[in-house]
Amino acid sequence: xxxxxxxxxxxxxxxxxxxxxxxxxxxxxxxxxxxxxxxxxxxxxxxxxxxxxxxxxxxxxxxxxxxxxxxxxxxxxxxxxxxxxxxxxxxxxxxxxxxxxxxxxxxxxxxxxxxxxxxxxxxxxxxxxxxxxxxxxxxxxxxxxxxxxxxxxxxxxxxxxxxxxx
Numbered sequence: 001x002x003x004x005x006x007x008x009x010x011x012x013x014x015x016x017x018x019x020x021x022x023x024x025x026x027x028x029x030x031x032x033x034x035x036x037x038x039x040x041x042x043x044x045x046x047x048x049x050x051x052x053x054x055x056x057x058x059x060x061x062x063x064x065x066x067x068x069x070x071x072x073x074x075x076x077x078x079x080x081x082x083x084x085x086x087x088x089x090x091x092x093x094x095x096x097x098x099x100x101x102x103x104x105x106x107x108x109x110x111x112x113x114x115x116x117x118x119x120x121x122x123x124x125x126x127x128x129x130x131x132x133x134x135x136x137x138x139x140x141x142x143x144x145x146x147x148x149x150x151x152x153x154x155x156x157x158x159x160x161x162x163x164x165x166x
Contacts, residue, residue, distance in 0.1 A: 004031055005072040005116060007040065012122035014044050020129060027052045028062050063088035068128055072116045076100035083149055086110070086142040091128045091135045093121065109142040 006027055013025045027037070027050075034052060041050050056062070059081075063069075069085035071094040076082070079100045085092050092110035094101035105112040111128055113120035128135050147153065 002033065003074050004033070005074060006031060006033055006037060008072045008116040009070055009121060010037055010040055010046075010050065012116075012119070012125070013050065014040075014046060015119070016122040016126060017046075017049060019126060023049075023067075023129070025050045026062065026066070028059065029053075029055045059084070060088075063090060066090055068093065068125065070094070070121065070125065071098075071101055072121070073098050073101060079104060083146050086146045087149075089139055089143060091139055092142060093124045093128060095121075104145070105142075107141065107145070108138055109145050110138055 010025070010027075017023075025046075037052060041047060041052075053062070063085060066085075066088075067090070069082065069090040069092045071079060071082050071092070073079065073094070074097055076098050077100055079094070079098070082092055082094060082101060082104055086104065086109065092105060094105050094110065094112060095116045096102045096112050096114050097116065102112060104110070111124035113124050128138075
């Protein structure tokens, strides 16, 4: 099975693009479905709306210019990119199909859809765009949640654990 499933997001964006005409979709990273995605973009006249960027070590620029972060991963241990997006104050959308994604987005820290299939993903994107008040509340909760993953906080926890053995 494919893990990242970017085609699900691409197809949902194509479905809702007329409802959000000023929005574009960016993918970052090289994956096994890139060629299929590029063909779909061409076949559906999405060249002006969708861009695929190569993998980048300087991903922070993408977080700074993004308005929403969507993950379609079927599974993740700890979803680093999602945690980084949350830390950067982005409204986040992901699927409860992934335990790692679910653990970060639960408790209203983002839009947690039951599946990336069907219209769930596109509907969540539209909600996050069209409901600023709800989006702001979720972003604040997400920012508070990811504080515990700050390296200094983790270091203190490890230090406390190690010194407890002495």
